[in-house]
Amino acid sequence: MIRSPDNDKLKTIRKLASKRWREKLGLFAAEGEDLVAAAERAGWDPRFVLRAGEDVEPELLDAVSALGSGSRVIGVYEQRWAAPGGDLSVWLHAVEDPGNVGTIIRSAHGLADGPVILGPRCADPFSPKAVRATMGSLFARPPARAALGELPGRTLALSPHAKLALREASFDPPLVLCLGGEREGLPAELERDAVRIEVGAESLNVAVAASIGLYEAANRMAGHG
């Protein structure tokens, strides 16, 4: 039973709240029973797992939680990146909010067969908030990294500025759905042939837009609609 805040495992978890340390160590932390169970289901061996009251004094585990939600268990894992691929995947450009990146990883796990591919200036998918938002999909479907020019298959850009409606696009696989963050948007070369989700003058949250795009594409590839 760990009874000192100077314990090395606790120190490691504290460090993993920062991106710099996550990159340096190649590790990340997953907080909560659901996420640790999802890792196990997906066949990931943890570097270590700490359970409150079994391995560590509950107050000490609380003190290193990055989510401040009184986690009863925290697992530490090695980062893994997938290769781009699949009939349907998503590429993100400058999506800076970790909750949005995590939510898109979760949606792609449910709706697509390929990974979420992170382009420049995206939030770290291994940050505590992103990992939490994936609800375990991070383990089943690790993200990939690629520049626009390295994407496999045809790209279909979703943009609030486009004229053509999403449902008028063609959805031949392999297809990479491309979305930009709400601040910076997509590279100009993608805007040219982009399609939009018809929402009047309003805009949608980027995780919502990505998920609607995946839903439409998955349905059309399956021959519906």
Next chain:
Amino acid sequence: MIRSPDNDKLKTIRKLASKRWREKLGLFAAEGEDLVAAAERAGWDPRFVLRAGEDVEPELLDAVSALGSGSRVIGVYEQRWAAPGGDLSVWLHAVEDPGNVGTIIRSAHGLADGPVILGPRCADPFSPKAVRATMGSLFARPPARAALGELPGRTLALSPHAKLALREASFDPPLVLCLGGEREGLPAELERDAVRIEVGAESLNVAVAASIGLYEAANRMAGHG
């Protein structure tokens, strides 16, 4: 220029971080230029607006920000509730995350003509996180409140446990799309005739599921797909 943290307007903003005070005063705060501009566009008169450097010392405004993002402007408004209605609206049951409630208000503004109707145990749509997530849609389309039995029109429940696919549902207006929070779900009487978004064994974030449901319903009501 306000130079004291004991100023009454600053005290009011500080109080509005708590739900108890928001209900007592019938007010809420909106942080950031985008939201204050959205309120103005929608014709809302603020109780007051404070701008850093014009009305108040920047450090003092920072200190009362509930979002901790260094807001340059904070507006305070009277809470407004809409009546349920429209050809397409959403009813939420026990959706406890304010970011999800706000994101659904934003999606409904873009995709539906009716309001988001809050059932029991939902997050307060006037909390700082919810208001921020609406990106101004709260002003254009204030939320409504109603119990299940008070809903206008036909209900269509979206549930991860349902067998029928969303696209096989009928979408005759007026339609109220019903979703439950990820913890508690929907009341049992709604589960019986629910439909699901087909995502294998996975589940979707509740704001994503609501938005996909609205997208499908809006398209089908418009005669597409």
